[in-house]
Amino acid sequence: MSRREEVQRQGLKGPSPEERRRPIGRRNSQGIRIDPAVAAEPEPRRTTISAYVKNEPGVLAGVSGLFHRRQFNIESLTVGPTQNEGYSRITLVVEEPDPGIDQIKKQLNKLVPVVHVRELDSDPVACELVILKIDGDEPDKVQAITEMYDGRTLDAGPETITVQITGTEGKIDDAIDAYEQFNIREIARTGQAALARGAEETARVDEKHT
Amino acid sequence: MSGEQTQASSETDIETETAPREVETGADAVVRSLENAGVEHVFGVQGGAIMPVYDALYHSEIRHVTMAHEQGAAHAADAYGIVSGDPGVCMATSGPGATNLVTGIADANMDSDPVVALTGQVPTEFVGNDAFQETDTIGVTGPVTKANVFADDSDTVGTDVGTAFALADRGRQGPTLVDLPKDVTNGDTETTPGVPELPDTYDPPETADAEAVSAAAEELVRADRPAILAGGGVIKAEASEALRSFAKEHEIPVITTMPGTGAFPEDHELSLEIAGMHGTGYANMAITVTDCLLAVGTRFDDRLTGGVETFAPDAQIIHVDIDPAEISKNIEADHPLVGDAKAVLGQLADAMPGSPSTDAWLKQCETWKEEYPMEYAAPEDEPVKPQYLVERFDEATDDDTIVTTGVGQHQMWAWQYWTWKVPRTWVTSHGLGAMGYGLPSAIGAKFAAPERDVVCFDGDGSFLMTCQGLSVAVRENLDITVVVLNNDAIGMVRQWQDAFFGERHMASEYPWVPEFDTLAEAFGARGFRIDTYDEVDEVIEEAMGYDGPSVVDAHIDPDENVYPMVPSGGDNGLFALTEGQL
Ligand SMILES: Cc1ncc(C[n+]2csc(CCOP(=O)(O)OP(=O)(O)O)c2C)c(N)n1
Numbered sequence: 001m002s003r004r005e006e007v008q009r010q011g012l013k014g015p016s017p018e019e020r021r022r023p024i025g026r027r028n029s030q031g032i033r034i035d036p037a038v039a040a041e042p043e044p045r046r047t048t049i050s051a052y053v054k055n056e057p058g059v060l061a062g063v064s065g066l067f068h069r070r071q072f073n074i075e076s077l078t079v080g081p082t083q084n085e086g087y088s089r090i091t092l093v094v095e096e097p098d099p100g101i102d103q104i105k106k107q108l109n110k111l112v113p114v115v116h117v118r119e120l121d122s123d124p125v126a127c128e129l130v131i132l133k134i135d136g137d138e139p140d141k142v143q144a145i146t147e148m149y150d151g152r153t154l155d156a157g158p159e160t161i162t163v164q165i166t167g168t169e170g171k172i173d174d175a176i177d178a179y180e181q182f183n184i185r186e187i188a189r190t191g192q193a194a195l196a197r198g199a200e201e202t203a204r205v206d207e208k209h210t
Numbered sequence: 211m212s213g214e215q216t217q218a219s220s221e222t223d224i225e226t227e228t229a230p231r232e233v234e235t236g237a238d239a240v241v242r243s244l245e246n247a248g249v250e251h252v253f254g255v256q257g258g259a260i261m262p263v264y265d266a267l268y269h270s271e272i273r274h275v276t277m278a279h280e281q282g283a284a285h286a287a288d289a290y291g292i293v294s295g296d297p298g299v300c301m302a303t304s305g306p307g308a309t310n311l312v313t314g315i316a317d318a319n320m321d322s323d324p325v326v327a328l329t330g331q332v333p334t335e336f337v338g339n340d341a342f343q344e345t346d347t348i349g350v351t352g353p354v355t356k357a358n359v360f361a362d363d364s365d366t367v368g369t370d371v372g373t374a375f376a377l378a379d380r381g382r383q384g385p386t387l388v389d390l391p392k393d394v395t396n397g398d399t400e401t402t403p404g405v406p407e408l409p410d411t412y413d414p415p416e417t418a419d420a421e422a423v424s425a426a427a428e429e430l431v432r433a434d435r436p437a438i439l440a441g442g443g444v445i446k447a448e449a450s451e452a453l454r455s456f457a458k459e460h461e462i463p464v465i466t467t468m469p470g471t472g473a474f475p476e477d478h479e480l481s482l483e484i485a486g487m488h489g490t491g492y493a494n495m496a497i498t499v500t501d502c503l504l505a506v507g508t509r510f511d512d513r514l515t516g517g518v519e520t521f522a523p524d525a526q527i528i529h530v531d532i533d534p535a536e537i538s539k540n541i542e543a544d545h546p547l548v549g550d551a552k553a554v555l556g557q558l559a560d561a562m563p564g565s566p567s568t569d570a571w572l573k574q575c576e577t578w579k580e581e582y583p584m585e586y587a588a589p590e591d592e593p594v595k596p597q598y599l600v601e602r603f604d605e606a607t608d609d610d611t612i613v614t615t616g617v618g619q620h621q622m623w624a625w626q627y628w629t630w631k632v633p634r635t636w637v638t639s640h641g642l643g644a645m646g647y648g649l650p651s652a653i654g655a656k657f658a659a660p661e662r663d664v665v666c667f668d669g670d671g672s673f674l675m676t677c678q679g680l681s682v683a684v685r686e687n688l689d690i691t692v693v694v695l696n697n698d699a700i701g702m703v704r705q706w707q708d709a710f711f712g713e714r715h716m717a718s719e720y721p722w723v724p725e726f727d728t729l730a731e732a733f734g735a736r737g738f739r740i741d742t743y744d745e746v747d748e749v750i751e752e753a754m755g756y757d758g759p760s761v762v763d764a765h766i767d768p769d770e771n772v773y774p775m776v777p778s779g780g781d782n783g784l785f786a787l788t789e790g791q792l
Contacts, residue, residue, distance in 0.1 A: 002598065002601045002602070002605075003583065003584050003586075003597070003601065003627070004586065004587060004588045004595070004597070004598050005585050005586065005587055005588065005603070006587075006589055006590055007587050007589065008586060008587060008589055009587035010585070010587075010788045010790075011771075011773045011786075011787045011788025011790075011791075012491070012582070012583070012584065012585070012773045012774060012787040013582070013583060013585065013787065014491050014581050014583075014787050015522040015581055015582075016787070016791060017783075017784040017785070017786070017791055020495065020783060020784070021495070021499055021783075022498075022499075022783060023498055023499050023522075023523045023524045023783065024523075024524055025523035025524045026519055026520070026523045027519050027520070027521065027523050027541070027542070028519065029518065029519065030518075030542065031510070031515075031518040031521070031538070031540050031541040031542050033523065033542065034348055044544065054411060057360065058352070058360075059346060061349070061352065062352065063770070065352055065353055072351070074646075099538060099542070102538065103535065103538075103539060106534050106535035107535050109535070110355045110533070110535055110536070111677035112377065112409055112411055112412055113411060113413065115411050120609045137252070176456075197737050201334075208410055
């Protein structure tokens with residue numbers, strides 16, 4: 001049935017916006033219902049996500065593209081082979097509010113070569129490595145700091161000393177601070193690799209993926 | 211490269227040339243995989259790197275439709291997928307062929323339409339050398355495909371295509387792409403691919419968690435102002451019947467999203483039609499004050515929600531979706547039900563401990579329908595209103611008529627003023643909003659449903675983007691009707707300029723549009739023109755009656771704008787009925 005009216009009028013008929021029934025509640029920018037008087041926007045939190053993936057060409061590009069595309073905040077990403085041929089583990093350190101962390105896990109899971117994704121608890125077994133190249137003028141002092149952080153000297157010459165430190169992100173940050181008193185010429189950091197603590201499995205996968 | 215057709219040109223040729231063949235090359239395996247998947251049509255354009263696959267198609271029963279532009283091939287495949295439910299297939303050469311497909315692939319990705327794209331690629335040994343017509347198609351299409359794969363072996367390329375087909379079809383549908391280097395398709399193989407199979411890392415959910423379903427059912431029964439929001443996933447999952455009976459059984463009003471349009475009949479009293487930016491006043495009122503929203507197969511797109519802060523802010527959200535990543539992506543779900551829409555609606559129906567009491571609420575919805583009618587002013591002595599044309603075409607055609615559109619005001623009028631009753635009849639570019647979608651999608655739709663009428667409402671701007679497709683419609687003698695709602699402008703842009711840019715009509719007026727009826731005739735189609743109300747019915751009859759492609763150049767009131775309107779990021783409940791309310 002035609003809704004044509006042979007009249008002159010601008011737009012459509014009906015009560016204007018001010019006259020309409022209004023809702024009581026509100027959502028925040030994440031689409032979560034809130035008490036408008038109390039709630040604030042959710043705070044970001046830092047966490048480690050581990051993905052067990054099939055080694056297919058493009059899987060890493062897929063993961064990094066995803067983070068860029070969806071504006072997920074990524075602190076570090078590491079990837080390497082596992083004990084199972086054809087499978088790799090990707091470890092991601094991310095900083096997002098909870099809805100974002102949830103999305104990261106789900107979006108990673110959608111990538112076809114991704115077999116398993118999980119967030120590791122607050123205390124995973126985690127480690128990263130840093131290599132620092134430092135001015136060689138004060139080798140003894142550099143050596144003292146290296147020992148303090150259980151590090152190793154990889155290369156020492158008249159001009160530069162190159163050391164390696166491994167450990168948690170916090171320990172590495174501290175070590176870098178300590179070396180700051182010398183002139184740090186270059187730093188290379190790997191990002192964090194992590195596994196679940198104790199006997200717990202990092203990735204629960206069935207046999208076809210081992 | 212010459213653009214010659216691969217189709218054998220006469221019946222006798224076909225009989226002598228298409229004896230079933232053994233798989234001898236990678237290209238044979240590609241085609242065999244398509245045959246195994248039940249593919250009947252492929253839309254594409256020839257070119258150097260894809261030639262081996264075309265050569266293999268020469269020996270197949272699969273019908274290849276040569277398109278005028280690869281964008282059209284992708285849109286045609288997309289519409290074929292929407293109408294048939296099975297993946298549509300498009301094909302192009304490397305480089306420009308592949309990049310021309312991208313708009314159509316991106317469109318399918320936004321709308322979760324099942325599409326398989328096959329692209330030629332330079333021979334493997336040249337990849338990475340910036341060879342002639344080399345593009346990193348995998349890199350370019352990664353962000354806009356559900357999955358894509360570079361075929362690297364003649365022995366496995368057939369399986370690659372089968373996997374791509376299964377992935378496009380199963381779970382949340384979407385476009386997939388296989389990049390086919392010429393040496394791989396030309397290479398020898400004795401491996402005959404089997405039927406399409408999903409990779410072992412992909413396992414779409416079926417039913418939702420039973421406890422979550424019970425909790426959701428109880429929530430729904432408790433509600434005072436429940437509403438159902440039917441998204442495109444309802445149609446994709448063939449869940450329209452289940453949704454209809456659920457809504458009727460429990461007397462819950464139904465709103466559809468743009469892709470969900472057709473899931474519920476708009477002439478039913480429970481229908482509030484469509485919500486969002488250009489939704490009806492009554493749907494936007496209901497969705498704003500509902501206290502429990504059962505949202506099925508929707509991704510809560512911003513054109514639907516407006517600002518999320520004011521979207522259904524009093525509602526408990528029950529969200530049914532096959533893609534867990536859609537749960538709480540834009541709108542937090544109080545009751546996430548992950549699974550196939552049809553299966554979960556079945557679970558929910560079984561779990562309902564009763565029905566909500568909706569008498570007062572339904573009465574309220576009825577009142578809103580009376581308060582916010584979609585009646586439009588259309589005096590006899592003014593140029594024809596587009597809404598009227600949409601309504602008259604609707605009345606003149608069957609309920610299962612397929613409607614496609616370009617993007618802009620005409621698309622919104624088609625959506626608002628057609629009375630949708632049947633799933634898979636509304637074929638448009640929802641999420642990507644790609645002008646130029648209309649004609650190629652009408653072509654794809656017609657191949658998918660040759661016995662049904664296909665009407666394309668197009669804008670003058672949108673039609674100009676892909677009108678070369680008329681050559682295809684004429685060659686294939688497709689009985690489709692394009693109605694150009696011609697306002698001498700890219701009207702939707704001009705509407706926004708009127709509202710938000712001080713009426714400065716920068717690059718939005720088209721005083722140079724061709725005469726589309728004459729243009730149609732030049733292509734060999736029939737052309738018609740409408741300027742006044744008394745020409746409308748006669749032209750509709752003639753155009754619809756013509757057994758072949760026709761174009762109606764309908765000169766509409768250039769000053770008409772689309773209402774209701776919720777400005778981008780605005781509050782659905784404050785929809786504007788006139789420009790002054792924006
Ligand atoms: C490919 C593409 N380019 C640009 C736009 C931006 N855009 C949206 S609507 C519109 C106007 C469309 O004009 P027309 O097809 O004549 O339809 P009308 O709005 O006049 O009905 C434009 C330019 C788009 N959606 N798609």
